[in-house]
Amino acid sequence: MLDGVISGLVSGSAYAILAVCVVMLYRLVGVVNVGQAAIGALGAYVCYSFVGAGLPLGVAVLAGLAVAGLTAGFSGWVLARWFGKPSETVRLVVSVVLLIVILTVGFRLFGDSPRVMPSLLPENSFVLGGVRVSLTTVVALALAILVAVGLSLLLRHTQMGIRLEAMSERPTTVQLLGVNTLVLAIGAWATAGVISTLAMLLIAPTRNPTFETMSFLVVPALAAALLGAFSNVWIAAIAGLAIGAIEGAGARIDWLSSYRGAIPFLLVIIALIWLRRREVWDAAR
Amino acid sequence: MRLGEAKRILTPRRFAWVPFVVVLVTLGLILPVYWVYLFSTVAIGALIARSIGLVTNQAGIITLCQMSFAAIGGWVVSWIALAWPAAPFPLLVLIGGAVAALVGLLVGITTARIRGVELAVVTLGFAAALDLVLRQGSFPGVGTGTPVIPTAPFDDPRWFFALTWALVILLQLGIAALSRTAHGLGWTVVRVSERAAASLGVRVGAAKASAFALGALFAGIAGGLLAGQYGLLTTAVFTPLNSMVYLVTAVLCGASLFGGAVLAGVFGVFVPELLRRVGLPLDVGNALLAIGAFDVLRRGNGGLMEQLNARLQERAFRNVRVTCELVPLPPLEPLEPIEPLPPPEPSVEVAQTSLSPHAKGAIEPPLLEVRGLTIAYGNNRALDAVDLSVYRHEVHALIGPNGAGKSTFVDALTGFLPSYGGAVHLDGDSVHGLAARERARRGIRRTFQQVQAIDSITVDEYLRLAGGSAGTERIAAVREFLGLPGGAVPIRLMDIGSRRMLEIAGALVSRPRVLLLDEPAAGLAEAESFALAERMRRIPAEFGCAVLLIEHDMGFVRAASTRATVLDDGCLISTGPVSEVLDDPSVVAAYLGQELAE
Secondary structure (H helix, E strand, O other): OHHHHHHHHHHHHHHHHHHHHHHHHHHHHOOOOOOHHHHHHHHHHHHHHHHHOOOOHHHHHHHHHHHHHHHHHHHHHHHHHHOOOOOHHHHHHHHHHHHHHHHHHHHHHHOOOOOOOOOOOOOOEEEEOOEEEEHHHHHHHHHHHHHHHHHHHHHHHOHHHHHHHHHHHOHHHHHHOOOOHHHHHHHHHHHHHHHHHHHHHHHHHHHOOOHHHHHOOHHHHHHHHHHOOOOOHHHHHHHHHHHHHHHHHHOOOHHHHOOOOOHHHHHHHHHHHHHOOOOOOOOOO | OOHHHHHHHHHHHHHHHHHHHHHHHHHHHHOOHHHHHHHHHHHHHHHHHHHHHHHHHHOOOOOOOHHHHHHHHHHHHHHHHHHOOOOOHHHHHHHHHHHHHHHHHHHHHHOOOOOHHHHHHHHHHHHHHHHHHHHHHOOOOOOOOOOOOOOOOOOOHHHHHHHHHHHHHHHHHHHHHHHHOHHHHHHHHHHHOHHHHHHOOOOHHHHHHHHHHHHHHHHHHHHHHHHHHHOOOOHHHHOHHHHHHHHHHHHHHOOOOHHHHHHHHHHHHHHHHHHHHOOOOOOHHHHHHHHHHHHHHHHOOOOHHHHHHHHHHHHHOOOOOOOOOOOOOOOOOOOOOOOOOOOOOOOHHHHHHHHOHHHHHHHOOOOEEEEEEEEEEOOEEEEEEEEEEEOOOOEEEEEOOOOOOHHHHHHHHOOOOOOOEEEEEEOOEEOOOOOHHHHHHOOEEEOOOOOOOOOOOEHHHHHHHHHHHHOOOOHHHHHHHHOOOOOOOEHHHOOHHHHHHHHHHHHHHOOOOEEEEEOOOOOOOHHHHHHHHHHHOOHHHHHOOEEEEEOOOHHHHHHHOOEEEEEEOOEEEEEEEHHHHHHOHHHHHHHHOHHHHO
């Protein structure tokens, strides 16, 4: 069981990183980005294609990160350019459009068959308290914590973080204060895109996914972000890790293992219904 | 009335059904079987699009799981067809739809308090989880290779075509009729504002749950038909991605309208068909539909058919009055100078009580009695032990500077605050613990400071919705009283001042006992404002209800009301006849600042 939990932490770390990216974009630009994992998948696939074409690993990774960053930055520009005013539900539908377009491009470029992805990290592992822990797990966990810590520091303690949050709440006011909101929005998107690619590169070797299944890894991440009401970085990160751990543990229980992907989601829904039980009314007048 | 013109232009669209059915029958008879098959798929796609039109476009819930409801319908049909092969196919389809509707109802009830993007993510998760479960088990009959074969005559493609389109048309007629009832109009209001809906007496939770359930019914029936068309279903048809593609197609086409739903079905079938014929990969179609939806969202005027409909409406009402027209009324009495206490009607009792308002309770108990109303947010008191009595036959003004707690007071009275201290009695009965909707039904009606623009329904529909159980008998009188435009006028075309008037009209139609108006004159020109004030003071006599009026315009307050209560910083600072209250030094101080008063 503990084995399962530990091995689930790789997925959990990826969910946590994606969830933190989702929270970041929601807090900064007011978009729940359903296409977050698809952007990361695009970067990861570009990286693996380059590795397959015989390029050095470092170059391939950089190319993947660059493609994801550019795609995300462009998406951010489009949303900031045309969807500054509409409600956040409209922006969510726009992110659904983004997901569909990226999936189409992905199918065209990479096909829709699962592919084996070599791990970018050496296959080292060590035994800790009777449980085998792989290097990938450690790196993934460290990256998840780093992203969460980095983002909360950025949001809470820097001038830029304050500007960014203000931008999400009152974009016009911030513009009148002379802040270039477009550049900030594009920067936030591009950063989230690059970080998501790292998450995808970590999780891909453990799954051998198709482009579509990889893009839909956003669902557990969204569930984790939902638990933090799309605003709490820490709850989102911890929930992401927990979802991975529960999936990992579920994999070791025979009658449950096929359905393990659905369990965390059920738990999140129940938690959400409980958390929202007093929200009798929609937004105030 | 000039309304007739608009009707002449609009009604022929009802009879568009006749040529539509004629075209369908002709197509079903003459087209080659392959094309008949494609057009059956169009009908199924139209059903799914219409279900999204209901849930998303009408009720305002972003749904990313309509194909999951279709999967449930398809699963049920496959299962029953396997267990009971002789069962008539249409019956199977209806059972499939009913089961999906039950699941939809369950989803709707459990998520009643989850909204907006959160609810969208919940539907996505539901879709992903169901997809995963289906992938493990696959559809009944797939393992043994036993397909669903529709019972005769529906195994013939032309009969199948007839069945699909008959279901589409019947369901559309049903949902269109339901959308015109008070319950169906509730969906539209819930989309705009749940608070506004509750204050109109709409059951908010029931409206959302029924939208989910009916959407699931449509999708489930579509899924059942798919089972009959494909024979063996695969999970690839019902993925979350396909739900998303259907969502963007429904948004692109404007699937809250029947034409939009059919267009979505046409796009869903013929875009891939066209791509196949020109040798392009089919999934490019998804991207095309998504980019189309992007453009529609960017413009923000609704989907293709909704835009067309809006343009037809604008043309139909080009020469029709779409604003409220308040003709000046003969004054009830000399307006200047205002008497200390002008009685709203020349009855002896009211005249007597007017002379000694503090002894009023002894003669006539107040209709609305508020005692010690206190609302605290932490240590901050928004309202501090406020007493207020509104008598029958009076227009009572509630005034005070911005932030004094006037709107909070109205929120507390109408049941929009989770808790408050003190007591509120309506006609001697406590309303403690009653929900907003129940208070509205008992006759405490309100309007909102910010007009809740319900853009997609007509004046008549709004009045019928607001009237609710009180019926429609008052509509003519209210329409005359406030100079409303014709009943077929879409609210979308009305200006903000006229919409405000319409809100008051809706409240009056519902036969309220006390009407709480939150800044009814805001945004009105001076002449209109004056004419409205004139009407305001006649409301008690003409419609038998008391009025509590929040207003900043002191001219309006003087002209409209008999007594006034002043709040400042959550505390009651003065109450009594209007002219006395407005000349009270402490009231002047609250409004103009302490220094000026001294």
